[in-house]
Amino acid sequence: MAAVSKDTASAAAGRRAWRGLPMGFVVGRYFVYVIVGLLAIVLWAQVSLRGMLRSGEVYPADYGSEHVEEVLQRLAAQDEFDPEAIPSAYWYLLIDEKGNELATDLGDKGSILYSVAESLKGSDAPGWHVEELPRYYDIWGSAVHHYRYARLDNGTIVLLAYQNLPQYATRELRDSRPNVLVQLGWTCAGAGAALIVGVGAWAAHVISRKLRPAAEAAARIEASDLDSPVGRSNVRQVNDLLAAMERMRAALRETLDARWRAEEERRETVTQLAHELKTPLTVVSANAELLARGEATGPDAEAAAAVVADAARQLDECASRIMSAAFK
Template sequence: MAGIRKQKSISKIFAGYIILFCVITAVLVGFYSIMFIMFINSGLILPANYYERSIETQREAISKADKVSDVMPSGCSYAVYDAKGKLMETNVSDDKATDMMNRIKNNKTIDGKKLYKYIERKDGICIVQYRLNAEFANETLRRYLPNCEVMYNYSFIVVFIIEIFIISRLFRKRLNKEMDILKQTTAKVAMENLDFNVQYSGITEINDVISALDKMKEELSDSLKKQWKIEEARKSQISALAHDIKTPLTIIKGNSELLNELDLTETQKEFNDSILKESGNIEFYIKLLIDINKSQQSQSIVKESINSYEFINDIIKQGEFLCLNKNVKFASDVKEVSETFNGDISCVKRAVMNVLSNAVQYTPKRGRILFSVYNDDKYMHFIIEDSGRGFSKEELTMATEEFYQGDKSRNSRDHYGMGLYIAQTFVNKHGGIINLSNSEYLGGARVELTILK
């Protein structure tokens, strides 16, 4: 499989990040342990048994001292009782001192990390409460901060959370980088941009999907090429057939016109007129086929700067001429538009005139047609409204389809609805759209051509 990098499965990549996470965590634990030991050795932190050792060191002094507070290690709570059980000296409240005495009597000398022990004196006992945990050597730090074990745990948790965030971010970044390759491939295929070499990722599962997309891309490309060739052949055949028909048709029409100059009976003249009429219909259909072929040709449009007012005035003149032949009233409503817009002038004109011709076709004598123009920041809008019968519900969705005939009950073969199809083809080439609706103002059809400026 060409272009594939060294790849791993997602499970292996994930396992790699888990191992990295465990290694970093172990390093952090080791680092914190070493730092803790160094702080203890340097005297910045007191070891957990510091108070217990200090009390044992001062045991004899405490047993003999007249004033225990002078020899009691800092950070310890104590209560001195005489032989009769009377409280003689303490650095805690009376209730706390009583609780300390009860614990000694009941042999409850451990309360979590608090420990209690008593030292016999010649005239009573001294009960001492101390903690079995590491502490800051600095008294100010002991007073305002939690004990150093809590601080140690809190700081480790914070660093641990940061580690999780960084590792997960690295994993997500790696995964997103590989997924971007898949997204780019699917986007190109979706836009039918099939002329590209597929780039593979470093993840097995993603490569499986990309490989399937590559196969689909090749099959789709072959299918589109075959379809394009068939379509081009069809267009060539239609174009050739249309031109081939014109020669015998011209002969038939010419001979029929010559026959009309002879002295024909009424019946013969009627038959000959019918031949001329149907010859005219065939000419019309041939022209439609040629127009369709031209509108479907794949060559790109040539955009240029079009003078808006000159273009609009030209359309108005042609619209007035079309309406004059059918005794239809033509009106225009041109808003203030930008001086120029970009487009292929021939294509845009044919699109507008095809819609205008349709409107004249379906507007009854003495009817009305309104041609409106306005623009916004991105588009030019050309609107043609008529006072004809308007669009049916079916026509609103299908009138722009090729060879759509509209009202199937009509016997007339003069028009096959090609005008809207051809107009839509040219408008689409300009990145625009056609909207069909019924006119609230004139009661007939309303067609809006939106052209990208």
């Protein structure tokens, strides 16, 4: 039985020694949640991109540079230009010998190749040709467009432009949506922002819940409820604050108890003195009446006067004690 009591005492001592988790751990874990969540979002984006590449929904980033020769050779071998033979990884522009546009899918990207077409007017350069256009700026910063062209048997020239970025495998998706990397980037940014806001709101809720014992203790002290002890939390710094509030509550309670006891003592003293005043007042009143009616003469008058004087001294002492009790 003694051993059980000893174990119980040791457990209680251990609980008192454990002051709670550090606030840095409580707050820091939410940063870990954010980092892990952001890594998960990036991993999701990579897996999604790989899935689109495997399914053929998207061309890989190096498709344009790896297959441009093959596409140009296929176009050169055609009797009549067929744009369906050009994968959506390329933008094309077909011009005649004078540089006039015959067919294109450039849309609002026409400036990419029109300057090249202008430089090829009247050119009889045979075969394939490759150059790199100057950089132009889009929402993600600088991006380089590459182009190649081939002179077909009918004298027309077809120019192909491409970027070293993944592209949708259909022109409809390529022209109606942002680049797949841009889409994934905005999706990751939105998911990351939502994650940060969500974890921040969760952290604020948890921290406010851990600080609730301090707020409740402050409300009780403000309402003069000094009997209820201050609670505890599982956060070290909050427990330090609660311990300080508990000391303040105990000190206030002790001060108020001492004041109450002093008030009680003063009230009892005043009550006792009030009773003590009745006797000398009665003596003074009775002897004063005897002297006033002339019933006491000679030695009796002197005795009555002495009694009055003694009662007056008692009254003076009582008055002094009342004054002392009032300013105690």
